[in-house]
Amino acid sequence: MATIKDVARQARVSVTTVSHVVNKTRFVSEEGRNRVEQAIRELGYVPSAVARSLQRSATNTLGMLIPNSSNPYFAEIVRGIEDRCFGAGYNLVLCNTDDEPRRQGMVLQVLAERRVDGLIVVSSGEDPALPELLAGLRMPTVMVDREIDTLPCDLVETAHMQGALLAVQHLTALGHRRIACIGGPAGVATADQRAEGWRMALAGLGLASAGLLQPGDFTSEGGYAAMHAILRQTPRPSAVFVANDLMAIGALCAAHECGVAVPDELSLVGFDDIELARFACPPLTTVAQPKQRIAAMAVDMLLERIEGRRQDVRKVVLQPELRVRASSAPYRESAA
Structure with a gap:
């Protein structure tokens, strides 16, 4: 593999001159730059990303x-986020905590050792150590989707309670009065906010919520199990708000297994509007998060920090929209 010394020798310039051409750190005459660039092409020289980052x-x-x-x-x-990073000339290193809050510290250490310029973080539930870990890294950070109250850093998320209100208001407008909820994991802010929005919407109409919340875990398996529990209730709810689309797809499967027709006998509304929601059977009515705007704003806010264009903490809450499809229908007396 060619080295910077090989390029300097072939271009008949100093190693320092090659470095200035590669890193664009100082003016080099057009003739000298052309010789260096030609030598780089002929030798197939690839600059060391590690060395350049250290410099x-x-x-x-x-x-x-x-x-x-x-x-x-x-x-x-x-x-x-990857698309936005690429357009801005940045690479993205992605790490998954597998819904285990305790893994966050190890993963953050890995990212710090890779000398990333900034972090975009979707936290994994309650982890008392996370704010201190992020503060200790002393690098620009943007939280996405899930706020940490004790951490003063940038945030971009959807109005989760408002999204749940939209879902329940849609179902009540269709005549449903006994509306169950499949919630998300305990301690996850988005799950708590969506469940609270469901409760508020029912309470605002004088409708009961007691006994109608089934815990879930944001997985299709969790939605499947929770729907089976809901369908065993007497009287059975005529509609269900599900706190994310992945659980809603599992819930659809459970309803089908139990011979309950959606939406004729049971209406269903999800949350997120993932691409699969349009291809469920039936296509899923859901609350759409503005995912592209979330991604673009997260990257833009982080680059503002990295490039020193902003110092104050910024929190952006985007509004969700309801996508009405075929999984929700007017209430029928014989359905419940």
Whole structure:
């Protein structure tokens, strides 16, 4: 493999001159630059990213922490962030904590050792040590989707309670009055906020929520198990709000196994609007998160910090939208 000394020898210039051409750190005459660039092409020289990062104290690399790489919602967010990073000339190092808060510390250490310029973090539930860990890294950080109250850093997320209100208001407008909820993991801010939005919407209409919340874990298996529990209730709810689309797909499967027709006998509304939601059977009514805007804003806010264009903490809450499809329908007396 060609070295910088080989390039300097062939171009008949100093190693320092080659370095200035590669890193664009000082003016080099057009003739000298042309000789260096020609030598680089002929020798197939590839500059060392590690050496360049040490020289410039930057790696043009961002780190991202997500709780579950198998969840399509996070996959779609990551895709948007990668696209935005590429357009800005940055690489992305992705780490998955597999929904285990205790793994976050180890993963953050790995990212710090890779000398990333900044972090985009989706936290994994309650971890009292996380704020101190992030503060100790002393690098620009943007939280996505899940806020940590004790950590003064940038945040971009969706109005989760408002999204749940939209879902329940849609179901009540269709005439449903006994509306169950499949919630997310305990201690995860997004799950807590969506469940609270469901409760508030029912309470605002004088409808009961007691006994109608089934715990879930944001996986299709969790939604499947929770729906089986809901369908055993007497009287059975006529509609279910599910705190994410992945659980809603599992819930659809459970309803089908039990011979309960969706939406004729049971209406269902999810949350996230993952790509698979349109291809469920029936296509899933859901609350859409603006995933592309979340991704773009997370990267842009982080680059503002890295490049010194902003110092104040910024928190952005984006509004969700309801996507009405075929899994919800007007209440029918015989359905419940």
